[in-house]
Amino acid sequence: MARATDHLVYLPELTERPQPSSKPMRSERRPVIELAGISFRYPDGRKALDNVHLVIGEQEKVALVGPNGAGKSTLLLHLNGILRGEGKVTVMGNELGDGNLGLVRSQVGLVFQNPDDQLFSTTVFEDVAFGPLHMNLADDEVRRRVISALSEVGMEGFEDRLSHHLSLGEKKRIAIATVLAMQPAILALDEPSGELDPRSRRGLIRLLKALPQTLLVATHDMRLVDELLLRTVILDAGQVVADGPTTEILADRALLDRHGLEPPFGPRPHP
């Protein structure tokens, strides 16, 4: 089995690694996601992911940052086999293959960027029940899970509401509930705070803070990264270019500049 610290040696350029990032902050964690040499090309030949190695330990809170088109969303789609490129994906010790897609999809809860894509049913209840129903659970258990998932995201009593009548903040919360109802061990979120007003964003951060699951969050919101996620992975042009504690990555202005990122606070970068 791979050691949990292995991902540190996979870094393509040692010079890019912020110093000192070999703190054993996650050495004792059991790995829940292991990506080994993931490469992916879109049908038009564009390379989206280029030999990505990443190990995420149990209950780690990891940020996935990088410019638009860096491959963040594509990487998330590999975690539960929606996209299958070259390389090996291992989730909770099981190598992803045709035989265990169902199992892996119940372990990795993927929340899409646009809640209008995630909430495709007529009512909130049906949307949250979709995952549990397709896990072949009994109706009573499905009902119980819907109620508890909605209360986890603070949306109790929204069961009969229609998705198109909800605000964006409400939709984002319910989108998270749709995967919480499947009781996944890992949550992979794509831009959870995007386009939210400050109050909804604050509420969402509070919600994410309270979740016990392993978190992998692809985002441009560096303040959210700073506040919520202890480890940061920078992806640029399909490659992992930095991986380390968030405090160190965010303090390395040169590194952030190089990959078109901004620190959450402090003076504006030069134009």
Add this chain to the structure above:
Amino acid sequence: MKVSPIQVLDHYQEGDSLIHRLDPRVKLVLTLALIVVIAALPRGAWLVYLACLLMICLVMGMSRLQPMLVLRRSLVAMPFALAALSLVFTVPGSALASFTLARWSLSVTVEGTVAFMSILAKSWLSVLSATILVATTPFSHLVASMRAFRVPEVLVSVVSFMYRYMYVIADEALRLHRARDARSAAPGSKAGGSLRWRGKVLGGMIGSLFLRSYERSERIYAAMLSRGFDGSIRAMKMEPLRRNDLGTVVAFLACLLALVALVAFQRGP
């Protein structure tokens, strides 16, 4: 502010009446039965139409919907009934009035007018009953009822997705429309550009709307796969029918039979 007309389509009216509480399967089947009976009624059976209207009004009263609201909505589909207007001229019979239009001479016949008025009345009664059904039944319950009656899953899914994304696509169309309006300001002239230009932009808008919807469908499919979708939609079982649901079925079917008997009685002598 311009609101997309589609918003008007959200028909369910919250309420707690006898009709609201009725099982959606019962409502769906009885409404369909009523519409079939209405469609089969003979031309010019005005008394039977009136009896039908009274029956529908009774249900509307029990549902505590606002009559004006139901009336307004029921008129939405009426322009389609105008397609039957040609009957006024084409059904042979005794002429009521004739006039010449260029080289043709047209005559309005009594039989034709009766046929047209009957179609108008029958389609209005049908739309009226459908209006009450959708105003008292949440759409998701209608979809669930269709599933319970084993309507093919593809059809049910299409209906359900259409209902969900109609609003999203209408919003997108509205945004495109606004973007066009915002860029079609020529100082000193009427806003909107030439017809040719607008036509060109409209073509682009339709294409863009199609591409966006197509891409969205792929993202939705990925979201479905992520939650374990394997090609078959699963739904929860509906609650069993209650005794008063069955009572309603019997009472309603008795009324329908009475309608049919009324037709027979009218034709009898």
